[in-house]
Amino acid sequence: MDLSSNPSPSHPPTDDSSPPPEKRLASLSLRTSDLPPDFAPAGEIEEYGDDDDEEGYLTAVSRVGSISSSAAAWKDDVEDPDVAPPSPSSSGYAGERGTSLASSAGANDDPEPQPDDWPRDKKHLDEDDASASWRKRKKHFFILSNSGKPIYSRYGDEHKLAGFSATLQAIISFVENSGDHIKFVRAGKHQIVFLVKGPIYLVCISCTEESYEGLRGQLELMYGQMLLILTKSVNRCFEKNPKFDMAPLLGGTDTVFLSLIHAFSWNPATFLHAYTCLPLAQSTRQAASAVLQDIADSGVLFALLMCEHKVISLVGAQKATLHPDDIFLLANFILSSESFRTSESFSPICLPRYNSMAFLYAYVHFFDENTYLTLLTARSDAFYDLKDSRSRIQDVLLKANVLVEVQRSLRESALRIEDLPADPSSQSVSPPPQFSQDVHSQLLSSEMAIGGPAGLWHFVYKSIYLDQYVSSEFPLIISKPKQQKRLYKAYQKLYASMHDKATGPHKTQFRRDEDYVLFCWITQDFELYAAFNPLADKSQAIKVCNRVCQWIRDLENEIFVYGESTLSWHLGIEKP
C-alpha cells in the first residue's frame, strides 16, 4: 500500500475516482517512507503540542463568529475549480421520494450559505489532504461509504476529500474482497484503524499512541452516534444505490461529532462503557425515581433525568433496559445540540444498542441550564401525553427540592482524594465522611505535592454489576486539561491491556512510568484504576486501593443509582 500515490490533491476527483485496487495496492507492506513526506515526521507534528487538536471543538462550542464570514468561506470553497461538483446523486435521498420534497439539482451545484455550515469553518474547512496543516493533525476521523463517498471528516471539507476517501475505500475493499478484514495498519508513528459496518467504513488515523482497541472502541461510538441520528435502515439506501451520497443526511450534526470526539479525551464513559451518576442524598434521588417510575408505568419506554453527562435517575418500562453506551450517545446528542434548549422538542432518535433499526421518539425538556428530562417512546403521537407527564414530573421535582439539590451537588459533591478515610478499620463504626473537607485539612498542603495517602492522585472505580463508575476529582497536580487527557489515555491503555482477550483477564496490574504509577485491579464486582505519584510504594498503594474500595462501598447509596432497569439488564438480557 502506498498512500503517497494518492491522487494528487489538485487532481479533480470525479465520481468514479476510486482507483482500481490492483494499481494502488501493489503491496500491503507499509513503510514510513511511503507516506507523504509531511504526514509522518514527528518533529513537525510536535508543534501541535500534546493534545490532539481540540481547538476545533473549543471554538465550535463557543458559538460566536459571524455567519457572513463563514458563509463567504464556504462559497469560495465551493467555487474552487479544483473541486468537482457534488454528484447528482447527492440529492437522491429526498429527491426521488414521490410525495416529498427535493432540493433541485441546481441547488446542490451551488450550495447557499447555510447556518449548518457554521461549524465547518471551525473544523478547518479550508484544509484538504494537500494542506500541510491537515496532514499534521494528530487524529483524524473519517466516515465513508463502500463506494468511496465521503460521509464525515473531522477536519476539512468532506467534498474536497473525495480523492483521499477513494484511497481509503480502495485499501479496505481490497482486503475485504480477498475475504479478509483489515483491522489496522501501522506506519511509523501513525496507526490507521478501520471499522467496517456493512456499506459504511469508519477510519481513524492517529499518532496519539492510543491502543488499537481504544481507537476501535471510539470508531464504534462514532458509528453508534450516526445510527442514533439515522438508524441502520440507512443501509437500504446503499442497496438501492451503491453510490448513494449520505453526507447530506447528517446535515447540521457537526457539533455532535465534534463533541463526541472531544469526549474521547475527557469522558471515561467512552472506554469504560459505564455511566456515572450525580451524587445525591438517597431520599432526594428516591423522590425523582418514584415519579419517573410512575411515568414509565404509563406507556413511556425510558425516562431519564440527567444533569449534564451524569444520571440523576433513570427508569425503563418493564423489561426494557438501557445500555450505558446508549445513555452516553443520547446525552452527547442532546447536550451538543443547542436546539434542545430553546423549548420542548419531540424528535426521532434511535438507541443503537436497544434497537438499531427503529426510531423512538424523544421528548426533551431542559428544566435549567444543565438538568434535563428525556422521555422516550415508540409512539409518534405521544407528544401531548409526554408533555403532561413532564409537568407532573416537574411538580414533584420542585416539591421535593430535587433541582436545587442537583445544583448543590454539582457545585460541591466531588470525591476528593484528601477526603479518603484515614483508616479502614475505623470505618465500620464512624459514619462515612462523605463530601466533607475537614479530614486532613492540615496535611493537605504537603500532600498536594506528593498526592493523597501513599501518593494517590486519582482513581476511577467501575461497578461491573451496575455498569456505573465514579471518579475522583483531579488534584492540583493534574489540573490542566492536557494532564487530565494524558491520564485518561493512560487509563485507556490500561483498560485495553486488562481486557485484551489474547492475554486473558488480568487481576491486577502495576505500571510505573515517568508520569505516574498506575494500578489496576479487577474483580468480579468492580474495576479500579488508580494513579499515584511516580515514587509511590507498591504495597502502600495497594493498601490505599483497599481503602478506596471500602470508601466507595460506604458511599454507594449516594453515588450510584439503584433501579429496576439496571438490575434487569444483568438478570435478563445478555450484554452484547
Added chain:
Amino acid sequence: MAANAGNKIRNAKLVLLGDVGAGKSSLVLRFVKGQFVEFQESTIGAAFFSQTLAVNDETVKFEIWDTAGQERYHSLAPMYYRGAAAAIVVYDITNPASFTRAKKWVQELQAQGNSSTVVALAGNKADLLETRQVQIEEAKTYAQENGLFFMETSAKTAINVNDIFYEIAKRLIQGQPAQNPQAGMVLSQRPNERLVSSSSCCS
C-alpha cells in the same frame, strides 16, 4: 396578549415548514419570545412552542411546531403538519433554492393536507435587500395563484412577524370553527417503517 375572561379561546395548531436556514426558528422565537440571535442553530426534529394572540374579542392559542429543514427529517413532516389549522411556509429571499423548496412544501400541503388549512408564505430575511434573489412580484404571483397569503418578513428587524401570525389568527376566526390541535398528532405509520419508506426512493 393575555386572554380576557369571557373570551372564546381557540386552540390552533400551526406548523412552520421550509428549507434549512430559511429562518423558521428565528420567526417563532421573534414571535414567542421577542428575541433574535445572529446564530440560530439548526433545529433537530421539531420544537414546540405556544403563544396566545388576542384578535378583537377572541383569543387564539397557537400551538406551534417549528420543524427541522434538514433533509433527514422530511419524511417525518406529516407527523407535524397533519391536522394543522395553519401553516407558514418560509423561504429566504436571498436564496432561490429555498423558494423552490417552499413551493414543494406548498404542493405537499395541498396534496396531503386539509384544504381548510390556512397557508401563509413568508419571504424571510427581508432586511437583506442588497442580496435579494427572489423578487417580491414573483412570490406574490405565485401566492395568488395558489391561494396563499404572502408577506415578506424579517425575524431580525421584526418587520411583519407579529403581523403574519395576527393575519393567520384573523383568518382562522373568520373561516373555521375551532380545531382540536391534538387531533393533528395522530399518525398511523409505525416509526420504523417511515425511514424505510423514505429511503426506498433513493435508488
